[in-house]
Amino acid sequence: MKNIWAICKKEVKAYFTxxxxxxVITVFLVLIGFFxxxxxxxxxxxxxxxxxxxxxYQQLNINQMVYSPLFHNMSIILLLMIPLLTMRLFSExxxxxxxxxxxxxxxxxxxIILGKYFASLFVLLVMLFLTGILSIFVFAYGNPxxxxxxxxxxxxxLVGAAFISIGIFFSSLTENQIVSAILTFGALLLFWILxxxxxxxxxxxxxxxxxxxxxxxxxxMTRGILxxxxxxxxxxxIFLGLFxxxxxxxxxxxx
Amino acid sequence: MIEVENLTKKYGDLVxxxxxxFKVEKGKIWGLLGPxxxxxxxxxxxxxxxxxxxxxxxxxxxxxxxxxPNDVKKITGYLPENVPLYPExxxxxxxxxxxxxxxxxxxxxxxxxxxxxxxxxxxxxxxRLIKNISRGFxxxxxxxxxxxxxxxxxxxxxxxxxxxxAQIIEIRRLIKSLKGERTxxxxxxxxxxxxxTCDGVVIINEGNLxxxxxxxxxxASFKExxxxxxxxxxxxxxxxxxxxxxxxxxxxxxxDDEFKIEWTKGKDVRDEITKLVVDKELGLIExxxxxxxxxxxxxxxxxxxxxx
Ligand SMILES: Nc1ncnc2c1ncn2[C@@H]1O[C@H](COP(=O)(O)OP(=O)(O)OP(=O)(O)O)[C@@H](O)[C@H]1O
Ligand SMILES: [Mg+2]
Numbered sequence: 001m002k003n004i005w006a007i008c009k010k011e012v013k014a015y016f017t018x019x020x021x022x023x024v025i026t027v028f029l030v031l032i033g034f035f036x037x038x039x040x041x042x043x044x045x046x047x048x049x050x051x052x053x054x055x056x057y058q059q060l061n062i063n064q065m066v067y068s069p070l071f072h073n074m075s076i077i078l079l080l081m082i083p084l085l086t087m088r089l090f091s092e093x094x095x096x097x098x099x100x101x102x103x104x105x106x107x108x109x110x111x112i113i114l115g116k117y118f119a120s121l122f123v124l125l126v127m128l129f130l131t132g133i134l135s136i137f138v139f140a141y142g143n144p145x146x147x148x149x150x151x152x153x154x155x156x157x158l159v160g161a162a163f164i165s166i167g168i169f170f171s172s173l174t175e176n177q178i179v180s181a182i183l184t185f186g187a188l189l190l191f192w193i194l195x196x197x198x199x200x201x202x203x204x205x206x207x208x209x210x211x212x213x214x215x216x217x218x219x220x221m222t223r224g225i226l227x228x229x230x231x232x233x234x235x236x237x238i239f240l241g242l243f244x245x246x247x248x249x250x251x252x253x254x255x
Numbered sequence: 256m257i258e259v260e261n262l263t264k265k266y267g268d269l270v271x272x273x274x275x276x277f278k279v280e281k282g283k284i285w286g287l288l289g290p291x292x293x294x295x296x297x298x299x300x301x302x303x304x305x306x307x308x309x310x311x312x313x314x315x316x317x318x319x320x321x322x323x324p325n326d327v328k329k330i331t332g333y334l335p336e337n338v339p340l341y342p343e344x345x346x347x348x349x350x351x352x353x354x355x356x357x358x359x360x361x362x363x364x365x366x367x368x369x370x371x372x373x374x375x376x377x378x379x380x381x382x383r384l385i386k387n388i389s390r391g392f393x394x395x396x397x398x399x400x401x402x403x404x405x406x407x408x409x410x411x412x413x414x415x416x417x418x419x420x421a422q423i424i425e426i427r428r429l430i431k432s433l434k435g436e437r438t439x440x441x442x443x444x445x446x447x448x449x450x451x452t453c454d455g456v457v458i459i460n461e462g463n464l465x466x467x468x469x470x471x472x473x474x475a476s477f478k479e480x481x482x483x484x485x486x487x488x489x490x491x492x493x494x495x496x497x498x499x500x501x502x503x504x505x506x507x508x509x510x511d512d513e514f515k516i517e518w519t520k521g522k523d524v525r526d527e528i529t530k531l532v533v534d535k536e537l538g539l540i541e542x543x544x545x546x547x548x549x550x551x552x553x554x555x556x557x558x559x560x561x562x563x
Contacts, residue, residue: 001354003356006352007356009352010341013348017344019344046468095340096340096342097335097337097339098339098340098341099339100300100305100333100339101353103304103305104303104304104305104328105357106328106357107358109326135345189420
């Protein structure tokens with residue numbers, strides 16, 4: 001535990017002494033701010049129009065009209081940003097040959113991987129937390145339901161955590177950070193849109209592809225549905241990513 | 256303290272280390288000497304648990320490197336060939352990080368950092384970013400890093416490379432001062448480094464063990480040998496086998512255009528050599544006694560003139 005903490009601290013410091021974390025967080029917030037503003041503006045104009053009709057007015061739901069699309073946008077931006085956060089984790093160590101220090105110290109490969117993983121999770125949490133500030137306005141001027149929003153954030157966190165585990169895996173494969181980022185991005189996008197293929201597939205494949213797709217599981221969560229199968233899906237994804245990372249590092253050294 | 260038995264390491268088809276055997280006793284400084292690509296770094300990486308071996312055994316303080324890597328890592332300080340530094344950290348925060356991952360208890364960390372800063376002479380740069388300090392200081396940070404957990408065993412891969420002459424002397428003095436309580440294995444291309452700082456030496460070339468032993472042992476073994484260097488008009492390779500056939504000759508080698516011939520002390524074969532030269536009309540230009548010492552051996556290794 002102490003060792004994981006030592007690695008994690010070092011990585012968090014590295015994120016915040018280099019511009020990476022600031023740039024990623026700022027770009028993320030600017031984009032989310034923009035989406036949020038347009039969605040709220042749209043919601044407002046809709047409400048003004050519908051205010052004439054009592055029935056439609058009742059149907060207006062800020063959770064569905066603002067938050068659900070916002071969470072979708074956030075997840076797509078995370079898909080673009082996370083490869084940039086994870087690309088350096090192992091690639092940089094390898095390039096600088098600092099991995100020789102880590103791997104000749106009395107700490108285990110698992111501890112190194114987890115330390116790095118938690119550091120990226122921390123940056124993700126900071127990103128999500130800062131977007132939460134936007135919601136203060138919504139709660140101040142409207143009355144959304146908090147439960148689905150929290151559920152959506154939990155979904156975002158899980159999606160981000162799964163993204164990071166894929167990113168850390170590709171970072172362990174190459175000492176080139178750009179290559180690591182591109183591979184991560186490609187893999188994430190593929191998993192995101194896997195359900196598209198399910199339209200043409202039939203029978204068992206349809207449900208397999210649907211199950212594997214990130215999108216399918218995330219969609220439920222933005223609508224406030226928390227299902228254990230989704231939770232299991234994300235956790236197994238994270239576990240698989242970290243496990244593969246471990247295998248890559250071990251096999252590279254033991255060849 | 257450090258023991259290597261039949262160690263072999265292959266990178267794909269390339270054999271970097273071949274059946275290496277040596278032993279370093281507790282409290283001694285030994286040099287791992289060899290030209291480029293000899294396999295020095297590879298050997299050290301195996302000893303420190305960074306790389307696995309293809310075959311053979313290695314142990315540090317009776318812990319098998321492959322079976323008990325963590326025990327070995329706890330008592331070994333390692334300065335890799337490329338000093339593993341994080342440029343965006345300060346010297347102090349770097350050493351602090353290393354003290355954490357080397358399992359120094361929190362209460363003793365501060366003291367450990369102070370001590371390694373003092374030993375390595377880093378007081379003046381401790382607050383600076385590593386990327387901004389000079390090459391020599393980076394090397395010293397590497398040494399401080401290796402010493403921080405007060406290890407019993409030190410493995411130093413070319414500790415004086417990239418330093419100016421004054422610093423080289425200083426680092427050698429530092430290494431010598433660490434002797435006694437610690438067992439040290441250092442690698443180098445420079446023979447003088449070995450004769451000045453080390454108690455013993457392992458000479459390797461292209462992964463093969465060429466010689467090993469304490470400096471006294473090696474010099475003594477050379478005293479039992481005698482030899483000559485001859486230069487011939489017809490200096491062809493085919494003559495090597497003729498010279499080898501002479502009764503009493505132990506070793507013949509061709510370095511540039513000169514033949515080096517060795518025999519065990521007492522069995523002087525100079526007469527036979529002269530006779531052969533005259534009989535075959537090889538045209539003797541020069542014959543002089545061969546100086547027998549480590550320098551000679553190492554020169555032979557570097558110039559690739561050794562035949563196994
Ligand atoms: N990771 C690797 N993959 C493939 N070959 C390697 C690898 N590391 C080293 N080698 C090869 O193994 C041989 C021994 O290399 P090593 O670095 O151990 O030599 P060295 O004695 O340390 O040389 P130098 O004095 O130049 O540092 C070389 O031929 C080198 O090219
Ligand atoms: Mg080397």
